[in-house]
Amino acid sequence: MATPADGFPRIDGALLGWRVERALAWRTTLGLPGPEHAYRLLHHAGDGLPGFTCDVLGRWAVLYAYAPALLPVARLLAEAVRGFAKLAGVVVKVRARGGAAEVTQEVIGEAPPERHVALESGVPFEIHAMGGLNVGLFTDMREHRLALARHAPGRTVLNLFSYTGALSLACARAGAQRVTSVDTSEGVQAWARGNFARSNLTDAARWRFETGDAVRFLARADKTRERYDLVLIDPPTFSTARGKPWTLDRDYPELIAQAAAVIPEGGLLWLAANTHELGSLAKLAQRGLRGRGAVIDQGGLPPDYPTVAAQPRDRYLQVLSIKL
Numbered sequence: 163m164a165t166p167a168d169g170f171p172r173i174d175g176a177l178l179g180w181r182v183e184r185a186l187a188w189r190t191t192l193g194l195p196g197p198e199h200a201y202r203l204l205h206h207a208g209d210g211l212p213g214f215t216c217d218v219l220g221r222w223a224v225l226y227a228y229a230p231a232l233l234p235v236a237r238l239l240a241e242a243v244r245g246f247a248k249l250a251g252v253v254v255k256v257r258a259r260g261g262a263a264e265v266t267q268e269v270i271g272e273a274p275p276e277r278h279v280a281l282e283s284g285v286p287f288e289i290h291a292m293g294g295l296n297v298g299l300f301t302d303m304r305e306h307r308l309a310l311a312r313h314a315p316g317r318t319v320l321n322l323f324s325y326t327g328a329l330s331l332a333c334a335r336a337g338a339q340r341v342t343s344v345d346t347s348e349g350v351q352a353w354a355r356g357n358f359a360r361s362n363l364t365d366a367a368r369w370r371f372e373t374g375d376a377v378r379f380l381a382r383a384d385k386t387r388e389r390y391d392l393v394l395i396d397p398p399t400f401s402t403a404r405g406k407p408w409t410l411d412r413d414y415p416e417l418i419a420q421a422a423a424v425i426p427e428g429g430l431l432w433l434a435a436n437t438h439e440l441g442s443l444a445k446l447a448q449r450g451l452r453g454r455g456a457v458i459d460q461g462g463l464p465p466d467y468p469t470v471a472a473q474p475r476d477r478y479l480q481v482l483s484i485k486l
């Protein structure tokens with residue numbers, strides 16, 4: 163974290179403040195900060211802060227420390243973030259080995275309300291800053307949401323693993339004819355409906371929210387001959403929602419095959435995966451599509467997620483668009 167070239171003799175508030183100032187300057191160059199705006203302010207070693215990430219989400223930020231021993235440094239870092247980014251408060255979440263179940267958190271500055279709103283590309287999203295590990299918006303998808311707007315107008319869209327509906331909302335706001343969002347969690351479906359309502363999208367016949375398993379949904383859709391022009395799949399890397407564990411490597415190709423079956427010729431399949439092995443999503447797609455379709459776009463992390471060139475595995479996000 164500290165290098166002799168920086169001229170700081172120890173890891174303290176002065177060094178951390180310098181890091182935050184530089185990180186904020188980069189996001190300002192990108193045009194990201196603004197009243198209520200959502201963006202990633204700090205991203206691990208790419209910002210000279212290995213072990214830490216921080217998302218600014220409106221008037222509050224959420225700062226993640228990736229080991230309990232980092233908490234004292236995280237507190238200093240949160241003070242610096244609050245000061246430089248002029249925020250009401252910063253929620254510090256400490257991630258332990260156990261993942262989502264083992265998050266501990268504390269607040270530096272003013273505590274956030276149970277729900278507050280942050281804007282991404284002018285779109286309001288409800289944030290639950292004191293909720294669990296995830297607070298309602300994955301900032302790494304911002305540019306992909308913008309890019310989807312080009313393909314959504316007039317289309318019928320199916321979004322699997324839809325979480326709080328951010329990708330669905332991008333399509334709906336861009337003029338999709340209908341959007342169906344599928345997620346196993348009743349809670350996130352209510353949250354997604356709330357996000358749609360904040361964009362004045364309340365027509366239940368056009369904006370459908372199906373609570374249930376994505377694989378079962380696709381099987382039923384195929385049986386009843388439902389068709390979708392654009393299918394989005396952004397699955398968790400690992401899930402036990404159906405009783406038995408679901409893993410990307412083993413189960414994604416079959417899911418891709420199932421999704422392709424409900425897309426007519428000329429439709430689009432949009433795939434995302436949290437995997438750092440270069441080209442691996444394309445390989446999974448190839449296994450699922452068995453020669454059908456052409457890749458029209460490929461992407462990854464946005465520029466507010468800088469990584470160190472010597473650590474290519476840190477670029478964990480892959481997104482692939484395929485025209486069928």
Ligand SMILES: C[S@@+](CC[C@H](N)C(=O)[O-])C[C@H]1O[C@@H](n2cnc3c(N)ncnc32)[C@H](O)[C@@H]1O
Binds near residue numbers: 347
């Ligand atoms: C990584 S998040 C998806 C992020 C989302 N696409 C976005 O851009 O905000 C994973 C979501 O998948 C849901 N999920 C997990 N297993 C599922 C399953 N078998 N079927 C449908 N949804 C599932 C979880 O409830 C969670 O909301």
